[in-house]
Amino acid sequence: MTEPSDLERYPTLTEDGRRMLERLREHRHAPTFRNESGNRLSAEDVETVRAFEREVAHAVVTDQREEASPWLAEFLARVYREVPFYRAMGGAPRRLSDAPSVGRADLAQDIARFVPDSVPVERLINFRTSGTTGHPLLIASHPVVAASYLAFHRRALLRFGVTLRASRGDVGVVLLGYQRKCFTYVSVTPTLDEAGLVKLNLFPEDWRDPQDRRKYLEDLAPEVLAGDPISFVELLKLGVALRPRALLSTSMTLLPALRRELEECFACPVVDLYSLNEAGPIAVFDATSGGHVLLQHRLLVEILDATGNPVSRGQRGEITLTGGFNFCLPLVRYRTGDFASLELRHAEPVLIGLEGRAPVRFRSQRGEWLNNIEVTHALQPFGLRQFQLHQGADGALVLRVSGLGSEQAAVRAAVLDLFGADQALVVEELSSSEGKLRQFTSELAP
């Protein structure tokens, strides 16, 4: 395989941008950067992304009814004409509800059949998703799509009064990971006048000295820190003196206690995004709306029941997506594997009670089946940063909690109260460094 050149990685790089890359890479406290990447944006792409950011900034996200989505008919016609998987089914259906839903397994089988004929292959890139649901996925994407995420981040941040200001000479964002193996690199963002972008791993093995983590971050003073709850817990342990303007959290449920801790530590909004590799940033949590407010104006969100039919407004079901801004992977009724209800709050569509994965049911000692949301409610009073519950084939439970401390006995009592006094239960400390956390798992099936 040929190594891409810097010109391919940063086609519009200026002398200032080159100096930023040098600073990020050669800083005396810098970690080992294990990979190379870049923005890959041509001057024309940069203009396309800027125009998209303007469009997103002013767009109205409608109430998610099919008839309130004027783009939908043309979208379906194009998908059924240009996408091999859909073309094989004949012409476009007249109603979205007449299209079959698809899931991760369909995409995993052969992603090539979901890429429209009109997309040139030369600039395709891929994003890999974790296999926590049993189907690791390779997502087809494009540098313009990746850069377009920022349009939705800006929209989400604006809800919390934050407008990005990072520019030439600043570091715009540090993306934090905490995993044994992590894709790490440096780059610059052309739409922010080549502000720096760093993706790093807080895992100590990636650093010459563990103390360098704090020193490097403090010297970079990024405008935004992005990560997941696991990496943010590690960040808190470092005791860094940073004043970012916002934290962006993705990938996993951000529990209220960790959010509060982060807000207090960094004195800035902690913005919890519901984002998928398959569709980009979908929604942002806003406590004043009581859930995750939808962000994309050309993405129709349906909530489907187990048989693929839409549920009544306000009922829980599987979040299912049509449309999106990834022109390499247009989605038609894509079942995400995530669950919520959809309501209109202050004229905005909001996902209520979003649970990051399919509901998991646990068997109580009395033989009842309990939904994972009941476990969430039972543990809510403890303000846990993170927890994970697993039920083995023999019915025994293992509850792993991050920062368990002195509350172990009370947490244990709450779980036994829910499951029954004689329930087999081990409560232990959670120390996850293996990537995405799957919060609820069970070897028992109802």
Add this chain to the structure above:
Amino acid sequence: MDREGCELSRLTRRISETPLEFLEEPRLGKHGTVAVSAVVGDLCRSYGFDPGPAALAAFATGTPKSDRNRLRVSLVMTWILGEAWFRTADLRNAPLLPLLLSGASELSEHVAVEKLLSDPERREELARFCLARLGFRPQGETRAQAEDRLTSLSAAERARVLRAAREAEARARAVREALARKAAEESADKYTRE
């Protein structure tokens, strides 16, 4: 094609006037709106025989991903067979069910129902196909003429479909290769990662 049928134009005109109801989604499980098995059953009974539930089950089974086009072609055929001329023809011993089942399946593998209606050559092919499978040739044509024309229409379409399939496979291979390249693996900047 031993028997002379109606003028071809009567059928092609009827095809181009297919009502939207006959283009609704076939019901498969809880999906779709039109019960194709019921429409086929009504049609058969109107021609004097009852196909029975076992024969009709094939019009209600399958998945939208694999059987949608087949059932939509069956549905359009039921519309064509409602043409007044067929009412005057003796169809009691004609292979009506095989036309609606295996005939529709055969056509649906090569062409989407929308194209059967919108493309003049495909309309002609569909009209001739229906007549031929029921043992008729278009009015004013010899058996040889009718066979030649249907073969040439079908062969041209199948050749086009084969070409398109080869191109689609080459394209899918190119996409897979492009996604596996080092450059694609390196990805591109996003402000957050999932």
